[in-house]
Amino acid sequence: xxxxxxxxxxxxxxxxxxxxxxxxxxxxxxxxxxxxxxxxxxxxxxxxxxxxxxxxxxxxxxxxxxxxxxxxxxxxxxxxxxxxxxxxxxxxxxxxxxxxxxxxxxxxxxxxxxxxxxxxxxxxxxxxxxxxxxxxxxxxxxxxxxxxxxxxxxxxxxxxxxxxxxxx
Numbered sequence: 450x451x452x453x454x455x456x457x458x459x460x461x462x463x464x465x466x467x468x469x470x471x472x473x474x475x476x477x478x479x480x481x482x483x484x485x486x487x488x489x490x491x492x493x494x495x496x497x498x499x500x501x502x503x504x505x506x507x508x509x510x511x512x513x514x515x516x517x518x519x520x521x522x523x524x525x526x527x528x529x530x531x532x533x534x535x536x537x538x539x540x541x542x543x544x545x546x547x548x549x550x551x552x553x554x555x556x557x558x559x560x561x562x563x564x565x566x567x568x569x570x571x572x573x574x575x576x577x578x579x580x581x582x583x584x585x586x587x588x589x590x591x592x593x594x595x596x597x598x599x600x601x602x603x604x605x606x607x608x609x610x611x612x613x614x615x616x617x
Contacts, residue, residue, distance in 0.1 A: 451615060454606040458617065461603040462520055465596055469517020475510040479503055497579040505586045512593030516600035540611035547605045551598060558594045565591050 486499035518524060531539060565587040567573065574580045610617050 458603045458606050461599045465516040465520055465600050469514055472510060472513040475506060479506045482506060501575060501579055501581055508586055509589050512590050516596045519600050537612060540608040544605055544608035547601050551601045554594055554598045561591045561594055
């Protein structure tokens with residue numbers, strides 16, 4: 450079982466690390482979209498697509514970057530008590546909280562999957578003047594939530610191995 454956990458951790462961490470490093474540059478896509486929005490509003494006719502494109506890029510940036518942030522421990526943690534605890538006690542607490550996170554993400558994925566299937570079935574479009582299809586961002590959200598679940602399971606396995614005293 451320990452061997453499976455180590456392989457799972459290695460594979461999931463590698464996938465989310467590489468994807469996170471690529472998605473990290475999405476900030477430049479958002480800056481480019483918003484820069485064009487400012488230029489077009491100032492010198493030309495305002496573009497209809499810039500606001501929603503920036504929103505879609507922001508959603509993809511956060512959703513796909515979330516597992517990478519979790520892997521690096523970039524999440525905010527209340528350190529009032531946590532900092533003074535032993536590594537083993539931290540692992541016990543983290544394993545409990547990550548189970549709650551997995552439950553939450555499972556419910557979130559269920560809703561996202563349902564919304565995505567509806568969007569694909571009825572070719573759902575945004576109710577704005579530009580009217581882009583919504584399925585691409587909804588598929589991206591499903592992928593990001595699924596990767597976040599995998600990363601949360603990886604973190605759970607790391608906590609279990611820490612509790613057992615195994616090297617990760």
